[in-house]
Amino acid sequence: MRLLLAEDERSLARALTVLLRKNNYEVDAVYDGEEAMAYLGSGNYDGAILDIMMPKRDGIDVLCQLRRQGNRLPVLLLTAKSEVDDKVLGLDSGANDYLTKPFASQELLARIRAMTREQTVQATSRLQVGNITLDRATFELSSPTGRLRLANKEFQMLELLMCNPRNLISTERFLEKIWGYDNEAEINVVWVYISYLRKKLAALHGNIQIKARRNAGYYLEEAI
């Protein structure tokens, strides 16, 4: 797993790099926001740790640009201040988590594990499970035999399933994440969309299947 560490305090950056490498992460360390953005542009990371207070561009700025580009890379913010406003701004800007300095190395490692857990982040905009590929840029669902274009909500549902293969995703989670909390969509809409996706995966001779767990939710499984 490859991480980008953007931290302008050289001694802290060095210590963290050693700690992360010891824990089997690949680490690239950079020392300002501009460099961070350039490195992240390569798309080769599974997660980023960004200090908020950095020269040239601060961590929030980098994070905002990343999210504007549609990049969903897991991001952990480091903040020197324990001010509530900073944390709120960071999370609202799309950070997955934050940590206030000083912190224990054990906690940092646990938070990195949490934010990268089961997130299949790939270098390209394509998600692949089994013989099925989902292109996040074009909404194109394809297999070796053909391709289809998914409608917006179908795409979002399959994206969620393909990012978390074999993990159960509850019906409520689909509803909240895709239709929104305030929406009056009835809960049945989820299985109607699951039905569309099942039909489309079958039409493409997909070797992955959406399985249901009664009264719980759905998960993606490679067919045997």
Add this chain to the structure above:
Amino acid sequence: MTANEFYGPELAQMRLAERQVLEAVEELQRVWKAQGRQSPVLYTSSRIKSPESMCRKLAQRGQPQTRQAALTRVRDAVGVRVICGFQDDVYQVARWLEDQAAFSVLETKDYISYPKENGYRSYHLILGLRAGPGRGMTVEVQLRTIAIDFWASLEHQLKYKRQVPHARLVREELRRCADEIASVDLSMETIRELLAGSF
């Protein structure tokens, strides 16, 4: 040149073959209606390939532009098109035609399950008529959904245009539309199953 001049005495037999395949489709509609089921066929059309179009095709294939070659070297001198509402219906009609004792299936091409690179999706059947009024003739049947037929009618224009402005972009956009239409076809089929309670 008229079809009569080009195909000569064979033309009558070709028309009988065309009629025979259309009647097989009408028979299916009668049987389904008698069973109280909604017909899988929305409409049909048919044609005898025009002499100009046939000669162009023969020339492309390096064949002599004769009646003899038109009936033996090319298999779509007689063509029937069947338009259905849903992909599932297309397969039902195809099975029915394939099962007719009077027809032998010379070739099937399933471009619905295996779409062409340009997005084209139809089910093609080459039938050899071994009994009945059209005996001895070969008929090409194209089956597709109404939504894809709509797409195909526009895509068809591309083939006969010599100079297409922004040809690459047009092809890419047509392909995207085919992929969207096929996706909607499958959604519609899912909703139909939902209405029928077969979930």
